[in-house]
Amino acid sequence: MAANKIRIGTRKSTMALAQTEEIARRLTAAAPELDVEIVKFETTGDSDQIGKLLPHGGKGGAFVAEIRSAVLAGELHAAMHSLKDMPGNEDTPGLVIGATLARDPPGDVLVLRAGLSIEELRQTRGKGFKIGTNAVRRAAYARRLFPDVEVIHYRGAADTRVRKLDRLEMQRLPDGGAVGPADALIMARSGLERVGLADRIGYEFSIREMLPAAGQGIVAVECAEQDWQTRRLLSLIDDPAAHKSADAEREVLWVLNGHCNSPIAAFSAIDGSQMSLIASVLDHAGGVFIEAARSGPADRPRELGRAVGLELLDKGAAEIIERSRPV
Numbered sequence: 001m002a003a004n005k006i007r008i009g010t011r012k013s014t015m016a017l018a019q020t021e022e023i024a025r026r027l028t029a030a031a032p033e034l035d036v037e038i039v040k041f042e043t044t045g046d047s048d049q050i051g052k053l054l055p056h057g058g059k060g061g062a063f064v065a066e067i068r069s070a071v072l073a074g075e076l077h078a079a080m081h082s083l084k085d086m087p088g089n090e091d092t093p094g095l096v097i098g099a100t101l102a103r104d105p106p107g108d109v110l111v112l113r114a115g116l117s118i119e120e121l122r123q124t125r126g127k128g129f130k131i132g133t134n135a136v137r138r139a140a141y142a143r144r145l146f147p148d149v150e151v152i153h154y155r156g157a158a159d160t161r162v163r164k165l166d167r168l169e170m171q172r173l174p175d176g177g178a179v180g181p182a183d184a185l186i187m188a189r190s191g192l193e194r195v196g197l198a199d200r201i202g203y204e205f206s207i208r209e210m211l212p213a214a215g216q217g218i219v220a221v222e223c224a225e226q227d228w229q230t231r232r233l234l235s236l237i238d239d240p241a242a243h244k245s246a247d248a249e250r251e252v253l254w255v256l257n258g259h260c261n262s263p264i265a266a267f268s269a270i271d272g273s274q275m276s277l278i279a280s281v282l283d284h285a286g287g288v289f290i291e292a293a294r295s296g297p298a299d300r301p302r303e304l305g306r307a308v309g310l311e312l313l314d315k316g317a318a319e320i321i322e323r324s325r326p327v
């Protein structure tokens, strides 16, 4: 592999490509002689827009596995992943996260169909409205915030989801049925911005209202553990604060053995030499809500993640997570 060339694999959704182009921009800024090639993969998770993701091994299996094998096979130097989509309870022998980009806004937002406002959703407690999301964490928070709302299964790439909302399209279900149309969607702010739809943000949830998924807003670049040339390159664009947050939040997933369908949220922030970390586990209907928050030295993020994860276990998290485990 020539030293002046790097091949980076990515899914081919608008969002994934925009994230990978950002990696390419940062790499060429740091190493101007470098030639970055972006290799687009159509993954199982993208080609099946109807099914739930579980038959493909959940989010991780669907979005991550195929690109990972190409890195391990030496066909790619690196792979772009949304950190949030990387399974947090599995070992990845032979692979490491070589870089995390500086974190994009980590929170979730509400995208509303024309004519609907957050005030109306709040006043009605969501009664008579449908919110589309495929994430159990978002579904649980939606039910906490709007107790009478109907949460419907909804998926597709970020830009596709907004188009389906605007066209009042039904969402087809794996069993052949259909739900919808949705009145609102809950989506990541960073994802919407990446696909150029920031103007569709109808309401931004505060971090307290809706704690983000572990790693949300962080773009990760994975490479082979032994590929020192690529690791050196990636270290040039690594953002240490994002990397520490990634370590802390993913340690929570690890301690909780959070599977792909887990209703787990985790968010950390660094202030000077200190890191604060808050994490929660919600049950499927939003009725039970366990939270733990701690702070500790910013240079020991995994230790902090472990302490928060163990506190959640002490408070009964394992039972909730087990209950939501796909059968």
Ligand SMILES: NCc1[nH]cc(CCC(=O)O)c1CC(=O)O
Residues within 6 Å of the ligand: 082, 083, 084, 085, 158, 186, 187, 188, 190, 191, 215, 216, 217, 218, 219
């Ligand atoms: N599962 C798809 C996915 N993976 C990462 C993001 C958002 C961007 C990010 O967290 O970096 C999204 C879209 C969404 O959740 O609305």
